[in-house]
Amino acid sequence: MRIGTLDPLALTADQDARLHAQRCARCGSTTDLRPGGYAYTASGTDGGRLGWPVVLCKGCPGSGA
Numbered sequence: 907m908r909i910g911t912l913d914p915l916a917l918t919a920d921q922d923a924r925l926h927a928q929r930c931a932r933c934g935s936t937t938d939l940r941p942g943g944y945a946y947t948a949s950g951t952d953g954g955r956l957g958w959p960v961v962l963c964k965g966c967p968g969s970g971a
């Protein structure tokens with residue numbers, strides 16, 4: 907996934923749904939979803955990241971994972 911590292915304090919409801927694999931991580935579709943790798947959010951103040959298993963829809967290019 908290359909949707910960047912998100913600020914967990916600034917997530918929209920849509921981004922939250924994508925991180926929880928309820929929507930396609932790229933386009934937000936809720937149909938024909940499949941495993942799509944990981945997205946990341948910033949974790950704490952030490953520069954760490956949290957990985958989230960996300961999904962992609964059939965219409966978006968996969969991560970190749």
Ligand SMILES: [Zn+2]
Pocket residue numbers: 930931932933934935962963964965966
């Ligand atoms: Zn999609």
